[in-house]
Amino acid sequence: DPNDHVTFMRLALDQAHESPPKPSNFRVGALLVDADTGSILSRGYTLELQGNTHAEQCCLAKFAQAHELPEERVGEALPPNSVIYTTMEPCNLRLSGNLPCVDRIIRTKRKDGERGIRTVYLGVKEPEKFVGENEGRKKLEEHGIECVHVGGFEEDILRVATAGHEK
Numbered sequence: 001d002p003n004d005h006v007t008f009m010r011l012a013l014d015q016a017h018e019s020p021p022k023p024s025n026f027r028v029g030a031l032l033v034d035a036d037t038g039s040i041l042s043r044g045y046t047l048e049l050q051g052n053t054h055a056e057q058c059c060l061a062k063f064a065q066a067h068e069l070p071e072e073r074v075g076e077a078l079p080p081n082s083v084i085y086t087t088m089e090p091c092n093l094r095l096s097g098n099l100p101c102v103d104r105i106i107r108t109k110r111k112d113g114e115r116g117i118r119t120v121y122l123g124v125k126e127p128e129k130f131v132g133e134n135e136g137r138k139k140l141e142e143h144g145i146e147c148v149h150v151g152g153f154e155e156d157i158l159r160v161a162t163a164g165h166e167k
C-alpha cells in the first residue's frame with residue numbers, strides 16, 4: 001500500500017540503527033519512496049556516505065548517483081510523487097555549517113514545480129540539543145512541501161538518535 005506510513009517509518013528506523021554513534025549529531029534513517037507505486041527508491045542513514053553526511057542527504061545522493069546525476073540535480077530523476085520518510089525532521093541549520101537537508105529537499109523541486117519531493121513524513125521533531133528550535137517545517141511548507149508526523153516511534157527514534165551521546 002503506497003500509503004503505509006508505519007511500514008515506511010519502521011524501515012527508516014531500521015536505517016538509523018546502521019549509523020555509527022557520534023556525540024555531535026543524531027543517528028537518523030531515511031527512505032525515499034514513490035508515493036504512486038509504493039516502491040522504495042533509496043534508503044540512507046547518517047554518515048553512510050563519505051564525509052559528515054545526513055540520512056536525508058545520503059538518500060538523495062544515492063538516488064542521484066544511481067541516475068548519474070550530482071545530488072543537487074536529483075530532482076531531474078525523481079518520479080512526480082516522491083516523498084521522503086525520515087525518523088527526525090530535516091535539519092534547518094547544522095553546527096558544521098554544511099548545507100541543511102531542508103534546502104536539499106527544497107531544491108529537488110524544479111522551476112516548473114511539477115517535480116521534486118512532495119511530502120516529508122517525520123518521526124520526531126529535532127531535539128533542541130545542538131541548534132535550538134528547528135524552524136525547518138515552516139520553510140518546507142512555504143515551498144509547498146507538506147510535513148506529516150508519523151507517530152508511534154518517538155521513544156525508539158530518540159533512543160537510537162542519541163545513542164552516541166554521553167549519558
Ligand SMILES: Nc1nc(=O)c(N)c(NC[C@H](O)[C@H](O)[C@H](O)COP(=O)(O)O)[nH]1
Binds near residue numbers: 024027047086097
Ligand atoms: N534530520 C537529521 N538527520 C541527520 O542525519 C542528522 N545527523 C541530524 N542532526 C541534526 C543536528 O542539528 C546536526 O547533526 C548538528 O547540528 C551537527 O551538525 P552536523 O551534523 O555535524 O552537520 N538531523
Ligand SMILES: [Zn+2]
Binds near residue numbers: 055
Ligand atoms: Zn540534515
